[in-house]
Each structure stands twice: as C-alpha cells, then as structure tokens.
Amino acid sequence: MAKSNEVLTPCSIMSRYVFLVQICVCVIFFVAVATADQEKCDKTKCPGPLRYYESLRCKPVYEKEGDCCAKRYNCDHLKERSKNKCYVNGKEYEIDEDLKAEDANPCDIECTCRRGWDDGVSPAFICAGVDCAFGPIKPGCYKRANLSRCCDEGKEICPEKPEDRATCVVDGKTYQDGEYFEVKNEPELNCICQPGYEGKNIEPFCVKSKRPFCSPEFRNPNDVYQNCAPVFYNDQLPQIDCHLSSRCQNSNDTVIHNHDDLKSGEDLDDENVCLFGNMKMHIGDELNRDTDYTSICVKCICEVPPVPTCQHLPNNECDVTKYYPAF
Ligand SMILES: *[C@@H]1O[C@H](CO)[C@@H](O)[C@H](O)[C@H]1NC(C)=O
Ligand SMILES: *[C@@H]1O[C@H](CO)[C@@H](O)[C@H](O)[C@H]1NC(C)=O
DSSP states (O other), rough: OSSOOOOOOOHHHHHHHHHHHHHHHHHHHHHHHHHHHHHHOOGGSSOSSSSHHHTTEEEESSSTOOOOSSSSOOOGGGGGTTTEEEEETEEEEEETTTTOOGOOOOTOOOOOOOOOOSOOOOOEEEOOOOOOOOOOTTOOOEEEETTTTTTTTOOOEESSSSHHHOEEHHHHHHTTOOOOOOOOTTEEEEEOOOOOOOOOOOOTTEEESSOTOOOTTOOHHHHHHHTOOOOOOOOOOOSSSOOOOOEOOOOTOEOOOOGGGGGGHTSEEEEGGEEEEEEETTTEEEOOGOOOOSOOEEEEEETTTSSSSEEEGGGGOOHHHOOOOOO
16 A cells, blocks of 8 residues: 555545546447437428428527427518518519519519509519410320420420330439439429439439429418418428418417416417417417318417418318318
8 A cells, every 4th residue: 555655535436437437428428429410300300381481581490509300480580571572582572573583483474573452461473374284195205394494394205115214213212204303301402303313403403493482472471471370281291391371360260278387487488489360379289270261170280489380180080071061
C-alpha cells in the first residue's frame, strides 16, 4: 500500500466506475444516433394534411430538433395576406394580372387573377377550361406523353417484341416506357418512364410542377381565409395526396372535445389548436359529423394544428343509407 501513492478511497473507486459508465453511455449514445440516422424519416407515416401545408408554404414546427414528424405547422404568413390579391408560389398578383409562365403548369392555360364574385369573396385565378381527350391504342402498342405539354399523349409506339420496351426501376418498383411513376417524398415531381432512365429523377423523365397542384390558394383562397379543412377520400394519404374537396364551417357545426383534460393545460395555448371557421379544436378533438351536410361519412379531427384533417370513413364504418334512406 505504502509503495504506491495511490490510495483507494471510495471516491477513487467511484470515479473509475463513473468513467466506465461514461464510456458505456457514450457508446450507447453513438449507436443510438447511428441507428436513428439509418432509419430515414418516412413522412408518409406522420399524421396531418402535410402536402396541404407544404403547398401553402407553412413551416413545420418540431417538438425537438431532429424529430421526424412536425407537431404543428406555422401558417402565420397567410394572415398577413391582402384580400384583394391573388397568390401563387408566395408571389402576389394584382386583379386582372395574367399568370406568368414561370408559375404555370402545362395545363394552366390563360389563367388570370379575377375579382371575387361577391364582396368578401377573395380574388382567385380563373383559367380556360381544359378537357383532355385521348384516343384508343392498338393492342401491343403504347404512348409516351411529353410532360411539358398539356394533354399531350405522344405518338403511338409499337415494339416488335414486348421485351424491346424499356423499363425503369423506381423505389423498388418496375415501370414500363410511357408509364407514369411517383417518387417517394417528392410529390411535386411528375414523371414518365422513358428509355435511358438511370435512376435520376430529372428532365425529360421528371418535371417539377411550377406551382403546387394541391394549393387551395390558386382557385379557392377563401378555403384558407375561412379556415376550412381539406377533405380526403378513404384510400388517400393526406400526407402525400391532394385533397379533393373542403369542409367549411356552417352555423350548426360543433366540436366534440376528446382531449385529455389532465393535459389540457399545455394544450390550451393558441398555438396548439386547429382552427375551423371561428371554432378552436384541441389535438384529438373531432367535428360533429351530423352537421356535415355534404357527407355524414367524413371524419374531421385535429391531428397536426392549425388545419383539421378530414377523411371519408371506410364503407364498413359508415353506412350512408342509415342516414339517407333514399340512397
Ligand atoms: C416536349 O415538349 C416541349 C415543349 O413543347 C419541347 O420543347 C420538347 O422538345 C418536347 N420533348 C420531347 C421529347 O418531345
Ligand atoms: C341548422 O339546423 C337547422 C335545424 O335542424 C336547420 O333548419 C338549418 O338549415 C341548419 N343550418 C344550416 C346552415 O344548414
């Protein structure tokens, strides 16, 4: 004992132990970080009408840095908007101003910002009607459209042997020349399989839309100003699909409060509420379905504020004939 200067006090034993624990914690930490990095964030598993938010340029707000799913979105920029202008891609258009080519998708033909049909109805873009008609295709043949043109169906291609038709592998799925495909996490890309595709989602294989397809601000800005909710069909994914209609407040609508009262203290601040017309919903709250006069089978719930998510229920969960015997 005397030879060594080291005295083994409980404290020095403790400090060695702490060091080991630190190494151990450190190793666990790095392994955990590495695993989290490997599991890439799959936004299609997050709740909420995410594509709707993105189309309106709302900013995701995360509970903590590095989270995959947003707990709410910040759409405050929409409150500053003039009710006498049109908006697309965050740009202002005056009434009677034509849509610029840089903001126009191929089928946005002769679009102009027009005054609302009534006071209190915001201006919106009105375009020439487009109705694409596609001709029949001979058996064994196919067509390859040009993504940069509206209603383009392309020339008929008749390969001598079916094997001559080029294929594309995208996210593990195989498509044939001329077929449309979707790219995971990039819903604004419009793509067609063509010869020469090597996994790069660039032109001429893919074209990014010049304005977001789903944005209500283009044709229905009142949906935004009146705090309406996007409605999705049962087989749609609100995370990546465009909504097909909207549910706006009527005077009989009520909120069913489902939120946990014990937690309501943290929920009650105005940042974590969904807005539906002039009503507020906490996370988990639902709209009364009986007052939806367009369809009783649409469930609207506050998942990721500030916009409620509305989705048609599967047929086995909602029998329309029970409510409307005339069906
Ligand atoms: C597609 O259409 C655009 C615009 O009309 C044109 O510039 C381009 O050459 C076409 N691409 C092909 C492959 O035909
Ligand atoms: C609200 O309910 C009343 C009574 O059922 C009905 O007469 C009225 O039309 C409803 N309001 C709307 C906006 O549909």
